[in-house]
Amino acid sequence: MFRRHALGGVSVIAIELVLLQPATIAHAQTERELPSVTVDAPRATSQRGARKPAQQVRQAGTARAPKPAATSQPAPASTANIDGGAVKGSFETPAAKQRFALPQESFSITAKQIDETINLKDPEDAVKYMPSLFVRKRNDGDNMSVLATRTWGVNSSARTLIYYDDLLISALLGNNNTNAAPKWNLISPEAIARIDYLNGPFAAAYPGNSIGGVLLITSKMPDKPFAVAKETVSVMPWNQYGTKDTYVTSQTSASAGNRDGRLSWLVTANYLDSYQQPLTYTTTPSMPTTATGAFFARNKTGTETDVVGTGILAHSQQTSGNLRLAYDLSPLVQATYSLGIWNNHQVSTPQTYLRDATGRPTFNNISTFASGRYIWDQTQLSNAIALKSDTKGIFDFDLSASSYSYLQDTQLNPFTVTATGVGYSQNGKISRMDGTNWQNADAKGIWRPFGYDGPQEVSFGVHGDRYRLENPTYASAVWNQATSTGTGQLYATGVGETRTSALWLQDAWKILPNLKLTLGGRLETWRALDGFNVNTLTSSAGAITQSVATAQPQLSATKFSPKASLSYDLNRDWNVTANFGEAYRFPTVGELYQNVSSGNVIYLANPLLKPEHDYTGELNIERHWIDGRVRLTLFEEKTFDALISQSTTVTRNTDGAQIVQTAVSNVDAVRMRGVELSADKDNVLIDGLQLFGSVTYVDSKILADASWKGATTVVGKRVPYVPDWRAKFGATYRPNESWAYTVAARYSGKQYSTLDNTDVVSHVYGAFDSFFVVDMKVHYNATKTFSFDFGIDNVFNEQYTLFHPFPGRTYVLAAKYTF
Numbered sequence: 001m002f003r004r005h006a007l008g009g010v011s012v013i014a015i016e017l018v019l020l021q022p023a024t025i026a027h028a029q030t031e032r033e034l035p036s037v038t039v040d041a042p043r044a045t046s047q048r049g050a051r052k053p054a055q056q057v058r059q060a061g062t063a064r065a066p067k068p069a070a071t072s073q074p075a076p077a078s079t080a081n082i083d084g085g086a087v088k089g090s091f092e093t094p095a096a097k098q099r100f101a102l103p104q105e106s107f108s109i110t111a112k113q114i115d116e117t118i119n120l121k122d123p124e125d126a127v128k129y130m131p132s133l134f135v136r137k138r139n140d141g142d143n144m145s146v147l148a149t150r151t152w153g154v155n156s157s158a159r160t161l162i163y164y165d166d167l168l169i170s171a172l173l174g175n176n177n178t179n180a181a182p183k184w185n186l187i188s189p190e191a192i193a194r195i196d197y198l199n200g201p202f203a204a205a206y207p208g209n210s211i212g213g214v215l216l217i218t219s220k221m222p223d224k225p226f227a228v229a230k231e232t233v234s235v236m237p238w239n240q241y242g243t244k245d246t247y248v249t250s251q252t253s254a255s256a257g258n259r260d261g262r263l264s265w266l267v268t269a270n271y272l273d274s275y276q277q278p279l280t281y282t283t284t285p286s287m288p289t290t291a292t293g294a295f296f297a298r299n300k301t302g303t304e305t306d307v308v309g310t311g312i313l314a315h316s317q318q319t320s321g322n323l324r325l326a327y328d329l330s331p332l333v334q335a336t337y338s339l340g341i342w343n344n345h346q347v348s349t350p351q352t353y354l355r356d357a358t359g360r361p362t363f364n365n366i367s368t369f370a371s372g373r374y375i376w377d378q379t380q381l382s383n384a385i386a387l388k389s390d391t392k393g394i395f396d397f398d399l400s401a402s403s404y405s406y407l408q409d410t411q412l413n414p415f416t417v418t419a420t421g422v423g424y425s426q427n428g429k430i431s432r433m434d435g436t437n438w439q440n441a442d443a444k445g446i447w448r449p450f451g452y453d454g455p456q457e458v459s460f461g462v463h464g465d466r467y468r469l470e471n472p473t474y475a476s477a478v479w480n481q482a483t484s485t486g487t488g489q490l491y492a493t494g495v496g497e498t499r500t501s502a503l504w505l506q507d508a509w510k511i512l513p514n515l516k517l518t519l520g521g522r523l524e525t526w527r528a529l530d531g532f533n534v535n536t537l538t539s540s541a542g543a544i545t546q547s548v549a550t551a552q553p554q555l556s557a558t559k560f561s562p563k564a565s566l567s568y569d570l571n572r573d574w575n576v577t578a579n580f581g582e583a584y585r586f587p588t589v590g591e592l593y594q595n596v597s598s599g600n601v602i603y604l605a606n607p608l609l610k611p612e613h614d615y616t617g618e619l620n621i622e623r624h625w626i627d628g629r630v631r632l633t634l635f636e637e638k639t640f641d642a643l644i645s646q647s648t649t650v651t652r653n654t655d656g657a658q659i660v661q662t663a664v665s666n667v668d669a670v671r672m673r674g675v676e677l678s679a680d681k682d683n684v685l686i687d688g689l690q691l692f693g694s695v696t697y698v699d700s701k702i703l704a705d706a707s708w709k710g711a712t713t714v715v716g717k718r719v720p721y722v723p724d725w726r727a728k729f730g731a732t733y734r735p736n737e738s739w740a741y742t743v744a745a746r747y748s749g750k751q752y753s754t755l756d757n758t759d760v761v762s763h764v765y766g767a768f769d770s771f772f773v774v775d776m777k778v779h780y781n782a783t784k785t786f787s788f789d790f791g792i793d794n795v796f797n798e799q800y801t802l803f804h805p806f807p808g809r810t811y812v813l814a815a816k817y818t819f
Helices: 087-091 095-099 111-117 123-127 367-372 589-593
Strands: 106-110 160-164 192-198 213-221 226-240 243-260 263-275 281-284 306-310 314-330 333-348 374-389 395-414 428-432 437-447 456-470 473-476 490-512 515-538 544-551 555-569 574-585 596-598 601-604 612-625 628-651 658-681 689-704 725-733 739-748 771-781 786-793 810-818
Touching (some): 087 106, 087 111, 095 192, 106 111, 111 192, 111 739, 111 771, 123 192, 213 243, 213 263, 213 314, 281 367, 515 589
Parallel strands (some): 160 213
Antiparallel strands (some): 106 192, 192 213, 226 243, 243 263, 263 314, 281 306, 314 333, 333 374, 374 395, 395 428, 428 473, 490 515, 515 544, 555 574, 612 628, 628 658, 689 725, 725 739, 786 810
């Protein structure tokens, strides 16, 4: 019986300044629109100065939507309206892109589209059909989901930026798919109004972590009282190796809000109870001789690696809550505050396939079973505050800051297993990240010397951030009892901090009405300090035999990154845009100082890393319709001193287990070039039929790596974790105002996880497979307040691994009621 994990009292909530980029997103109304099952709350103009919408629907045959003229008393907008936008709303220019005249090309999806087309169980599900994007989501409620882009893969969490309104939820503590994954779980799915993706490092307003792109998640805000409740259940039958079971996830989401005069508020809550398929398997280099039940297998390089049981087999209970307040200080200035809290209680109990001579289950003294047995408790808190003007006049400003803190992060493991049977040692390990935190602060200005939508718009800003890592592992006399520091023995620690300050400037100049030149630059100063590591060697029972403490050297760098974009409207229907961006991504505190052991994988810190230096260019050709778009993009990216993980498999002396040691190093030069074709069109051939899809091809290549010491060369090999092909296509049919039917498919080609591309064996645990997955969904609006969903993810039960086994066929049922 798993215990319910209640939050302890939080005595102090540090309210820190946070960034704000809310701007009104007008609703693009279709000729035939399904009734919204959320509250359709038009903005109340009686309490605020009259204004024209910040964005307008494109007129038929025009290439760009005209921007409205400034009004005498415009009112600031906090976020998107509560209905989240219609189908055509996804073709509108994102609010942040329009406000700062950002040069990136964008893709968008609205809450209405998400409701109708996606089996939404977690916030990251919403981007699954966006061109070139892939989220490494291993199970419902996964707290290690990483966003991969067209040129960077599933281990590149620090190469994208993800914002939830004004809060940066990208955990730039590391660049991996474990503890540096974005904090999606903080967001209730019912809070999402729209999601916008901005491609590439082409805007001076964003740091070099935007190499992969920027994802902006906008929350709903109400104009009148409303409340929404939604229940979702997913069921996944599973049969692999010796594990045959059915895994069920239940999720309850709710949101409520109101607007009273100058104050509007939104409260959202989410509870998820998830039983998960095996995320890892326990393996040995050869068949056990004293037990039966093992499955013969090979690893991704072809070496015998037999499966003897599951590793992580978890049950997760997660609770999240958010409060967002917006207050109009005047018709032109708005202040916002956001508070978020997330709690996770997760228990993993491995299953052994082995049987001893009497037929009883046994671990056969294989110690790696112990790493799959754990109790993990997490409580994390976010705060954000911002002050923003929206005059659409000569000058506007944004002042913001945010904070994210690990109030509790404790994982308890037994140190090893007992010599016989399926027991664990009494002693264990306590891994902690309590005290880890980060803060961001920004001051931005927009100067329009010739007025709103004039021939020149100059934006500029100042940025500062701080990331602090605290990651000790202690010995514990009783493995499942958490104490402040264990028994005093320190097995390992990784401590350190990075700080960045920046100045940026951008000028968007309309040389002609149909020709726009955007030039910008970003000056950044970065420091890494307070780095400290302790590493130990232990006996098989957990006694420390050797300990080494190291104070790491300080690092610093100052870099300038120029940006340029030229956009030309050939006529009212066609546009050509060329973008160029130089960017520096500085090493994260985790890459520099964090040592992590997860099962049979060990991640080693490297305190002497250099910033990676990236050049990206692209050419976009786009055709517009009022209800559609097709875009062809040619791109090339070259990165020097690329920060890439390099893995080596070694045999552990104590028990002969195969251990993967992974460390980040600077690869001299890599290059990615390719083409992306995307299209989205409503009312194709018949009224109500929407088709969407994209195809991306990437030719990735390692150009130089002088530090490589392997037996085979890596020059000319493909860059790890970057598939050659990605494709998505689908159709949504809306025959009337009540029904929407969607069928969609996702394909990814082969990718490698080693620099020398020696992992050639597919469809084995640890491999990175190609896959073709088909999803479907039926959405039914029973009334204007009640809706139902039925869907199937992975209809044909494709079995594939991206190191971890990924979900099989999953049935999804949901019901939503709007009060």
